[in-house]
Amino acid sequence: MWMKEAARAPVRLSRTCRGTGSLLILATVATAAAGESAPNLIGNPSFEERSGPEKDGEPWGRGFLDGVSRSPFAAWGYSGFWDNGDYDIKLGQGRTGKLCARLVCRSKGRGGICTEALRVAPGTKLRFSGFFKAVGAQGGACRVNFEGEPGDGWASIALPAKADYDWTEVTGTVTVPKPQKMAGDRVEIYVFIYIQTYGELWIDDITLTPAEK
Numbered sequence: 413m414w415m416k417e418a419a420r421a422p423v424r425l426s427r428t429c430r431g432t433g434s435l436l437i438l439a440t441v442a443t444a445a446a447g448e449s450a451p452n453l454i455g456n457p458s459f460e461e462r463s464g465p466e467k468d469g470e471p472w473g474r475g476f477l478d479g480v481s482r483s484p485f486a487a488w489g490y491s492g493f494w495d496n497g498d499y500d501i502k503l504g505q506g507r508t509g510k511l512c513a514r515l516v517c518r519s520k521g522r523g524g525i526c527t528e529a530l531r532v533a534p535g536t537k538l539r540f541s542g543f544f545k546a547v548g549a550q551g552g553a554c555r556v557n558f559e560g561e562p563g564d565g566w567a568s569i570a571l572p573a574k575a576d577y578d579w580t581e582v583t584g585t586v587t588v589p590k591p592q593k594m595a596g597d598r599v600e601i602y603v604f605i606y607i608q609t610y611g612e613l614w615i616d617d618i619t620l621t622p623a624e625k
């Protein structure tokens with residue numbers, strides 16, 4: 413589904429430096445519920461857990477996620493070969509913890525990483541936050557793209573349009589659309605993070621949490 417570009421709904425977008433971003437997250441958590449953190453829907457959000465040997469039931473490379481193979485990181489899939497691109501995925505020094513994901517261009521096109529299926533009710537408002545760093549990322553764009561049953565690219569959040577920047581928080585709020593056909597009360601969505609530039613995109617500390625209505 414992610415092989416082709418699709419119309420993307422605009423989303424509210426803001427960027428803050430690391431210090432300010434942490435304060436914003438704490439403020440959100442503090443108001444979400446009395447003393448409880450809003451649940452992060454993203455597995456292995458800080459890329460600290462390696463994928464290890466292949467496990468039964470892994471979604472990568474089959475069915476809906478055809479084209480996405482397993483990555484070195486648990487709960488994340490990867491492809492470096494869309495749009496005639498050739499992107500490697502490497503372990504980088506983490507913004508927090510020990511590790512982050514690094515997408516490294518060998519030939520410009522499109523590469524990216526993807527979450528496992530996340531099941532949410534249509535109409536749910538979700539707050540995205542992630543930290544990104546770029547090294548020589550020029551000649552294209554990088555973005556966070558929301559895909560799955562509601563449609564190809566039902567929302568998208570642009571990453572900074574700069575070739576080089578240090579760890580920067582990117583946030584946005586999206587609302588899950590209702591597909592024309594659905595069974596049950598939840599739909600599957602996926603979060604993709606794409607690089608379409610030369611150079612490197614570093615990724616760490618990804619959160620997707622239900623936002624207040």
Ligand SMILES: [Ca+2]
Nearest residue numbers: 458506509511
């Ligand atoms: Ca990390």
